[in-house]
Amino acid sequence: MYGTLEISKAAYFSLRLSAGGGEAAFKGFAGGPGDAFPKASPGNEMNKKFFSMLSSSPATVVAAGNLDDGMNGLRLADVSKIYGSGKEGGVVAVRGLSLDVNRGESLVILGPSGCGKTTMLRLIAGLEQLTGGDILLHGRSLTNVPPHRRPLALVFQNHAVYPHMTAERNLTYALRVRRFDAGTIRRRLEETAGLLRISGEELRRRPSELSGGQKQRVALGRALMLRPELLLLDEPFSQLDQQLRVELRSELRSIRKAVDSTLVVVTHDQADAAALGDRIALMNHGRIEQVGTARDLYRRPDNLFVAKFMSPPPMNLIRGVIEQREDHLFFREEVSGVVSFQLTPEQQRSLEAHGGRHVIAGVRPDGISLKAYSDSEGTTLRGCAKITAVEDTGAAVWVTLNTGTHPMRCEASPEDCVAVGDRAALMIDASEAVFFDPVSEQRM
Numbered sequence: 001m002y003g004t005l006e007i008s009k010a011a012y013f014s015l016r017l018s019a020g021g022g023e024a025a026f027k028g029f030a031g032g033p034g035d036a037f038p039k040a041s042p043g044n045e046m047n048k049k050f051f052s053m054l055s056s057s058p059a060t061v062v063a064a065g066n067l068d069d070g071m072n073g074l075r076l077a078d079v080s081k082i083y084g085s086g087k088e089g090g091v092v093a094v095r096g097l098s099l100d101v102n103r104g105e106s107l108v109i110l111g112p113s114g115c116g117k118t119t120m121l122r123l124i125a126g127l128e129q130l131t132g133g134d135i136l137l138h139g140r141s142l143t144n145v146p147p148h149r150r151p152l153a154l155v156f157q158n159h160a161v162y163p164h165m166t167a168e169r170n171l172t173y174a175l176r177v178r179r180f181d182a183g184t185i186r187r188r189l190e191e192t193a194g195l196l197r198i199s200g201e202e203l204r205r206r207p208s209e210l211s212g213g214q215k216q217r218v219a220l221g222r223a224l225m226l227r228p229e230l231l232l233l234d235e236p237f238s239q240l241d242q243q244l245r246v247e248l249r250s251e252l253r254s255i256r257k258a259v260d261s262t263l264v265v266v267t268h269d270q271a272d273a274a275a276l277g278d279r280i281a282l283m284n285h286g287r288i289e290q291v292g293t294a295r296d297l298y299r300r301p302d303n304l305f306v307a308k309f310m311s312p313p314p315m316n317l318i319r320g321v322i323e324q325r326e327d328h329l330f331f332r333e334e335v336s337g338v339v340s341f342q343l344t345p346e347q348q349r350s351l352e353a354h355g356g357r358h359v360i361a362g363v364r365p366d367g368i369s370l371k372a373y374s375d376s377e378g379t380t381l382r383g384c385a386k387i388t389a390v391e392d393t394g395a396a397v398w399v400t401l402n403t404g405t406h407p408m409r410c411e412a413s414p415e416d417c418v419a420v421g422d423r424a425a426l427m428i429d430a431s432e433a434v435f436f437d438p439v440s441e442q443r444m
Helices: 045-056 058-062 117-125 167-177 182-196 212-224 242-259 270-276 294-299 304-309 345-354
Strands: 012-019 022-029 074-083 091-101 106-110 132-137 152-155 230-234 262-267 279-284 287-292 316-325 328-333 340-342 358-363 382-392 397-402 407-412 423-428 434-436
Touching: 074 117, 091 117, 091 132, 091 287, 106 117, 106 270, 117 152, 117 230, 117 262, 152 212, 167 182, 167 212, 182 212, 182 242, 212 230, 212 242, 242 270, 262 270, 270 294, 279 294, 279 304, 287 294, 287 304, 304 316, 304 358, 304 434, 316 407, 328 345, 382 407, 397 423
Parallel strands: 106 262, 106 279, 152 230, 230 262
Antiparallel strands: 012 022, 074 091, 074 132, 279 287, 316 328, 316 358, 328 340, 358 434, 382 397, 382 423, 397 407
């Protein structure tokens, strides 16, 4: 059975509701506190008409049949969204994006502000119309399915809980409007409150009496009450402090599995993405740069954007050249040559045709050591750099060095006793290095 959509106060759009065999249009605010479903009054004929449709024909709002299970999951097929038009051609928010989300998977859409990730979520929810492409769920197109008929629930960044209702009435509101029987509502309330650890006392409170974390649990619980096939979260933890973020992140994965929903989360925070996502889709300028696990994106970025974005700590990017020395290939930093190391056998096989070519070597800080060491294959060589900054966080000591050509960061142990102004032996673990083409910026 299809669920319905919880929409924020600012979502102003048209709904088509089928009532008594005909169609009528309602245009207004839907789902936001106060303005969302305000009490019908003689001066608000549109609200009265809308509520009349809800109460007289609830089945037309709720029922939409079952989706074809032949193809499991969500598919975005060459999806595009362009705002505006005219001589300048409008603003392209999403550019020919294709992505598959497996049924029951937790996928995080990660990216900087303005990259199109929230637009993508709104397209899935039906709050924005596609400019091109298609969105399918289990093989069935959602393009012409209105928001209230899509089997999903959307939780917005700003909680969007009703201030005049208790937490309990916020949680049960959607089911009461749709005339679910009292037993079903009570059972789902108990299950949802238990999953989210919302106590009986908190259920009796109004939002003004709840903390930010409690309000976020209520907003999430209101969506879960619908038992949606798709649960969409837009920056769910952005307004919470670090302790609450960590707590809710760990709980959300367990909750998602308990309710058997497919989860799509939008965030700019890499820690949230790594904690929540089975996979991460990293977006930039309306396109997907790379899809994979957090480890894939962190250790083996497809391009320089992914390498720079997946931090902290950021990847060290070192310009240099691939050199042939006797029977081996080496990387040597340009100009100063302080950073130099022999490539691993696997790297030599993949880069053997690029001897003498300029490249960019990427190495994470934990692939650099200030302690001299060697191994049986001789994959590391000693360099020397000047320490320009030392940051002791308690959990780790971060050291910034300057090779004369590049600034670099590495992690040191407290026992290293490094200080600003020292010159340190710099060791590169070649097995941790990846190489990029300086022109295309793609991984080689």
